[in-house]
Every structure is written in structure tokens, then in C-alpha cells.
Amino acid sequence: MPELPEVETTLRGIAPHVVGQKVTGIVIRQPRLRWPITVGFAEAAAGRRLVNASRRGKYLLLDFGNGHALIHLGMSGSLRIVKTDEPPSFHDHFDLVFGKLALRYCDPRRFGCLLWIEEKPELHKLLVDLGPEPLTDTFTADYLYARTRKRSQAVKQFIMDSKIVVGVGNIYANESLFMAGIKPTRKAGTLTRKNCEDLVRDIKFVLQRSIDQGGTTLRDFVGGDGKPGYFKQELLVYGRGGEPCNLCKKPLKEVRINDRTTVYCVDCQR
Numbered sequence: 001m002p003e004l005p006e007v008e009t010t011l012r013g014i015a016p017h018v019v020g021q022k023v024t025g026i027v028i029r030q031p032r033l034r035w036p037i038t039v040g041f042a043e044a045a046a047g048r049r050l051v052n053a054s055r056r057g058k059y060l061l062l063d064f065g066n067g068h069a070l071i072h073l074g075m076s077g078s079l080r081i082v083k084t085d086e087p088p089s090f091h092d093h094f095d096l097v098f099g100k101l102a103l104r105y106c107d108p109r110r111f112g113c114l115l116w117i118e119e120k121p122e123l124h125k126l127l128v129d130l131g132p133e134p135l136t137d138t139f140t141a142d143y144l145y146a147r148t149r150k151r152s153q154a155v156k157q158f159i160m161d162s163k164i165v166v167g168v169g170n171i172y173a174n175e176s177l178f179m180a181g182i183k184p185t186r187k188a189g190t191l192t193r194k195n196c197e198d199l200v201r202d203i204k205f206v207l208q209r210s211i212d213q214g215g216t217t218l219r220d221f222v223g224g225d226g227k228p229g230y231f232k233q234e235l236l237v238y239g240r241g242g243e244p245c246n247l248c249k250k251p252l253k254e255v256r257i258n259d260r261t262t263v264y265c266v267d268c269q270r
């Protein structure tokens, strides 16, 4: 599944090709994604210049001045830049055409979306409840400490809640909790101030490292420039259940929390 680093990598891959360019055509081959592509999308965006491209959580926002395209990659979506005359494949559901180049959306499982929104993006129902961006100064140890008080939820599930902080997907939750030495099953409310400092630091670290390396390598993911990410080779615990801990060499334990695979070291994480 594309996570925050993959979406950020996609943004950085596509933005230089399309920001400042004018939409010369819109091709919708399959409007039935997770939600139908907004009726009237093509009319609203046609002929408009793309003013800016940005990301909020795992959503991409394309600002056309008169409204925004809100794009989510769902479970298996990808956006890439293609030459306009490149024939589409079966899963290429829409193109935003910018002269000789097109921004092409491919999504075999069709859990993504393309919506046209005219309100302020931060007020849209999909974005209004989102917590802070993990890589900004709004996500601090003070913030996390305050939010964890009296919370009995497992800390791993807690940090994966997009209302608390956006973009900490399963892989990044596993990795950052290992680096911070915190057991994923521990109640969020038991974190100390020091734990919160470590965890915030390590969440930022794993996300930033993944972005620097072009997103995590997953089966379906390619960045906006068509190159796969390379992060997976460096994972410390995710996908390593039963293998030796890098620190103490004891076998890593694998459990499920909120139905998500969770791997940790019973000795190094407390």
C-alpha cells in the first residue's frame, strides 16, 4: 500500500513536470474508483493551469486556482508521467493531459480516488480531522505526550491513528517502535515523556529516510519517475518475525495488533 513516503516521492516525481503547466485534456476511462470521479471534474479543470501540487497525509492536492483535484492512491494506485501518445494499460483509469505529457493514474484494485473540491482543502471531510504532519514542527514530544495521557490503546495502534498523526503506516510504526525501544503492545498512556521524545524522533527518522530513498519497495509501488523505492532492504523488524534481533540476536516475536502484523523484540522493547 502506498504510504506517506511513497506519496511524497510521487509528489516530488510528478511536480516538476506539471506545476505551471496548462491542462489540455482529461481522459477518464474508468470513473468507478473507491468513490466515483466527481461528475463535472473534466469541465472544471479543463484549460486551467496547475498552480501548485502538495500533499496532506496520504492525499495529493493539485491546485488549479478554481478548485483542487484531491487524489488518493488507495491500496495499489500510482501516478506517473507518460508521453501523451503512450497507449494506456487496462488499469490506467485517468489521464490529466498537459500538452505532450500526461499524468496517468494506474490502480488495479481501484481503492483510490479523484475528487474535485471547491472548498478549502483543509475543511474537506476527508482532511478536516487529520492530525499533524509527522515531518513538521507541529509533531513534537509535547504533543504526543499530551495526546497519550489516559489512553489505554496499544501504542502501535495509537500512532497509526491518522487523527493523532498522519502517515505512520504499519511498516513505519513497527520500525520506529523498535528504534525507540518501546513494546508495541504497551498502553499509550504509560509512555513517559522520554519515550515520547524517542518515538517522535524515530518516527521522523524512518519516514524521512524512506522519502530520501524513494519510498519503500512494495510489489505495486513505483514513484512518479517510474523507479522503484529502495527502503525495504533496511527494515529492522518488519517482515522479520522469528529472525534474530539486530541488537540482542534473540528471535523477534510476531503478533497481530488491530489485525496488523506486528514484530518486536521482547528484550529490547519495553
Ligand SMILES: [Zn+2]
Pocket (backbone or CB within 6 Å): 245, 246, 247, 248, 249, 250, 265, 266, 267, 268, 269
Ligand atoms: Zn533485541
